[in-house]
Amino acid sequence: MGLSSVMQTLRRAAERVPHWAWAVAGFSLAAIFPLLNVAGLVMTAWLRVGVISLIFVMLSLGLNIVMGEAGLLNLGYIAFFAVGAYTTALLSSPKFELRWPFWALLALSALVAMVAGLFIGLPTLRLRGDYLAIVTLAFGEIVRLTITNLQSLTNGPNGVTGIYPPRLLSQGAIDSLQASGWPEALLKWLVIDKPIEYYYLVFVFVVITAFLISNLKNSRVGRAWNALREDELAAVSSGIAAARAKLLSVVLSAGIAGLAGSVYAYYSNVISPESFLFMQSVIVVCMVVLGGMGSIPGVILGAIVLQALPQVIRESAGAMRSEFEVYRMLIFGLLIVAMVIFRPEGLLPDKLWRQEAHETDPRELEKTRQSLFDVEEGHQDLEV
């Protein structure tokens, strides 16, 4: 019995477990994780890694809409993240002596990022995929350089510091709740300033995002995206408004990135242009490719693996940290090339991508593809 047959047996066993069981297992694992910290089993450092990983899960879920669903490559995705982060940072920090309410800023950050997405998407969506990639790359660099150069607004390379922690309710509301006798322990949770609180905050966002996207995927819009990705000409001929659908995907993903950026700004307390390098965009792309384009569990897995695993290795590397940083990127590069060549569908592939990559039965593939174009009736046969 060779290794491959062992793998095959394992895979068959894994396939017998229903999808919802995996989802429930992942959900509860992620929900329980911070409690292990409370119980003293997990270091707080890991919890911080968890928060950042979840923020990146959000980012890659957002990028997945553009890359996995609509099939457009966005190499400047981190720019939307930056826009969201700076919107929050400037309006809730000592920089301008402002402290806008948390929820308003969350919405505003997403909105500003969406406007940026509209701005970049509107004129470029006529372009073919690879050109679009370069335009978005240029946009990402322009955003970063502008942030670096506009020193009066953003403090340039020094970044914005001392971002206030988010309050879920206004100070007045918290005070009146306190006066009416609510327990102190409960009210403490209304001001988010500990890793565990951030963790649950981001976790809620991730769950909502994942839920929305998985619904969107099977909706009319999602099928339009997939159809456009598979064959734009055929999709347009079947009456799909290509420009509008693509624009929607870009704007939506920008909004999610803006949201993630806002949370990131609150969490990290200090933001500087250094966090928004081109490499970060590539890393998010990497997460989506590794996990599997178009597959939500895959993308989540990819983000966690690529964000948490290097941290874990770095912690254990100890003295060799700086060398590790170099090798980390080297491994990322090799990983992308290897994935694209040997397993383009990713670790946990989407059904269609997997069929496409291996084409075990061309008729099966054709059937799945056909179902995409059958916008009204195809609902049942494309399951996620």
Add this chain to the structure above:
Amino acid sequence: MSLDHIVTVTVGGLTVGMIYALVALGYTMVYGVLEFINFAHGEVFTVGGYVAAFTLFALGVSDQMATGAVIGCLLLALVFSIAVPAALGLLIERVAYRPLRGRSRIMPLLSAIGVSIVLQQLIIIIFGPTPVTMPTLGINSASVSIGGARIRVLALVIIAVSLVIMAGLTYLVKATRIGKAMRATSQDMEAAEMMGIETNRTIAFTFVVGSALAGIGGLLVVMYYGSLKFDAGFLYGLKAFTAAVLGGIGNIPGAVVGALVLGLTETYGVSVDLGFLAWFVVAGLLMGLYIQFVLAPKRRLQHISEDRRTPHYERSIANVYRLAPYLAVRTLMVERTDALLSVSAKHAVRLMLGNVFLTVTAVVLFINGSARIDTRWQPVIAFAVLMVILMFRPAGILGKHIMEKV
């Protein structure tokens, strides 16, 4: 604006333009053949520069050596900075791109990004993260006086070398057997294969030539600026790609034209007053007005006069521009107002918005006439050019409109 300043700026712009051109040629050739953006090309360029500087250091070249020996060392560095990138290009194509041929567009691009990261990290691992520097030689600082401006000899050398290389490349593509094979492959790979052309070998050769040109570019940059950082290839690669797109990607003369335009734009952008730049915007505005009020209505009128439903006595409407300008405008304004709507009202509005934008820009520039753009914004200029070109004329200056293959 004194003359010597203009000469200095122009030569500086031409020099960087030529370097961009050398790198852009690699992009455009590969794109012409494979329709794919070789994202790792910028890193190949960096490798060329590193290899050249490293060779010169290893040879211990200095001004104390005899002139002949210095030239020999430089030639050796040139050989290495051609050979190593060429071999690298061959390897990359074989390992990372060939297995992906025929897959969807996004896949080779991803693979190329991966390769570019790997190369960058390998440079750090092999040569260290500090920028590589060039040994100081007399030729680096030598300068001549042209029109009252002091010009570095090296700048002139770079321009001359690039011109020679481009002439050689033109000969290679236009007049040799392998060049013919390249052109055939880029036109239709399948048909070329049926005609007995070994497309795989031709594509590999394209990569070798492109990478060698980038390597020479790296050598010239390291000599001109004296040092090169491991991540320089990203910016140079992106600018060269901008140049290639600007000129019309897949088009070899286009790459050179685009690179020179980009180099000049970039250099002029940060080294002359805004008041001077405003005149360029005014020129653009004049062109925009010409398009809006002459070219576009003409097309509309042409269309109207060819329409079956147009009565005979109105068919001569397209000749309105043969009239004296005043009469033409009066005829348009009074009789055919609809012609001013261009091909569609939407198009006319877009043109108008463009012209309004240019007017506002020109006014703003004139108001701040004595200010200058800070050098920190220089990369932004290139990126902005790239975005604007891709948005409004993706085919580039010399390119034909790209037809979507069905």
